[in-house]
Amino acid sequence: MAVKKDKIRQQAMDHFIENMECTKKEVAELFGITEKTVGNWSTADDWEGKRLDYHSSPVKIKQFLQKELLSVVQGNKATLPADGISKLMSALDRCDKKADPIVVHRILKDLDNFISEEDPEFAMKCIHFHKQFLIHRINLES
Incomplete structure (x- = not known):
């Protein structure tokens, strides 16, 4: 039950x-x-x-905007102003190209923990590169 x-x-x-x-x-x-x-x-x-x-996820917003664009291409009248769509798409594209360093850190930490359970020796080799990558991502965001 x-x-x-x-x-x-x-x-x-x-x-x-x-x-x-x-x-x-x-x-x-x-x-x-x-x-x-x-x-x-x-x-x-x-x-x-x-x-x-x-x-409100970027994927859902992009899907909504893509439906709007497809509708316009098919000859229907736009329900959103073109300038607004352009600005939203531009903002979403910028978001796609950025990665929050905190999120990157969490993912890399999770990956390191996963690898260490499978192959601790290899995990120790990866940690150095993961730290370097995190520093790289932080510098890109600055």
Whole structure:
């Protein structure tokens, strides 16, 4: 029984996150659960935050802008001003070319830990290069 409820909880959360216009009441009706249950799950699992992260990711924004551009190319009237699209695409392209040094550090640390579990001797050789790469990324961001 618990497995079924966990599956419903995950499906309800996924539906809410992926469908920006969907309300918690609609989720409750769709999955046959109470609004109170949806509210509890939503609070416990931060559905609102996850929804915002999902829809504001650079990938999702690019997909939205690409749909707009494709629509214009097909002869439809633009729903967004061209100047605005240009500025947004430019900003997203700049974001794609940057890597937050804190994120790079976390990834490299995770990689070092993973390698050390498999081959500690090789991991020691990698650490030097990972530190050099991190310094390189920091210098690029400055």
